[in-house]
Amino acid sequence: MSDDLAYRRVLLKLSGEALMGAGDFGIDPGVIKRVAGEIKELVDMGIQLGLVVGGGNIFRGAGLAGGGMDRVVGDQMGMLATVMNALAMQDALEKQGVSARVMSALDMHEVCEDYIRRRAVRHLEKGRVVLMAAGTGNPFFTTDSAASLRAIEIGADLLVKATKVDGVYSADPVKHPDAVLYPSLNYDQALAENLGVMDATALVLCRDHDMPLRVMNLNESGALKRLLQGEDVGTLVTRGEQR
Secondary structure (H helix, E strand, O other): OOOOOOOOEEEEEEOHHHHOOOOOOOOOHHHHHHHHHHHHHHHHOOOEEEEEEOOOOOOOHHHHHHOOOOHHHHHHHHHHHHHHHHHHHHHHHHHOOOOEEEEEOOOOOOOOEEOOHHHHHHHHHOOOEEEEEOOOOOOOOOHHHHHHHHHHHOOOOEEEEEEOOOOEEOOOOOOOOOOOEEOEEEHHHHHHOOOOOOOHHHHHHHHHOOOOEEEEEOOOOOHHHHHHOOOOOOEEEEOOOOO
């Protein structure tokens, strides 16, 4: 591993919406190819990378439930959507020469491997990108919660939530142009002020297990690489004091 890296093992959380690009639905091939290229750079640098991808570009269980569908059924459909996204990302990575494995919290042996913690860690140690799909395998838990859980399980040095904004703001920067960007904050403040960093379950998991979280803009070219080389990119959320 390169000596200039700040982290050895990282869990990257991508929202399903990030894969849509300028579209309203589905996967933008250009976006997924670009993201795969950035991931390849990280793997080539020696970083062990796990990936959790949401499914909001295809189905969102809570939204379906709001329309009258049973919540459990909606969440199960959302979990399947994350598997579709993970398979698409695996394909994009392999086209760039990156070895990748999809591991699902739901059994689907003909499509991908089961998620088994020890096997996932072994894949990481061998330099393979591990795409952890189907959330936690349970309804009522978001992919943010799944990302926090998997980051803790695999012993990641950092959880990165890649979004469409530059970090965590005091309010929605689209609706409130005067919103302030936090360079850092602690988990208790994020929970108390309901800043929308992640859902409460995900934040409490990270807080209680001392897992640092970095929120950054996926669309900023090279930002992920700079972050993992130690630059202060986006917003850092820890158990410590706010800066």
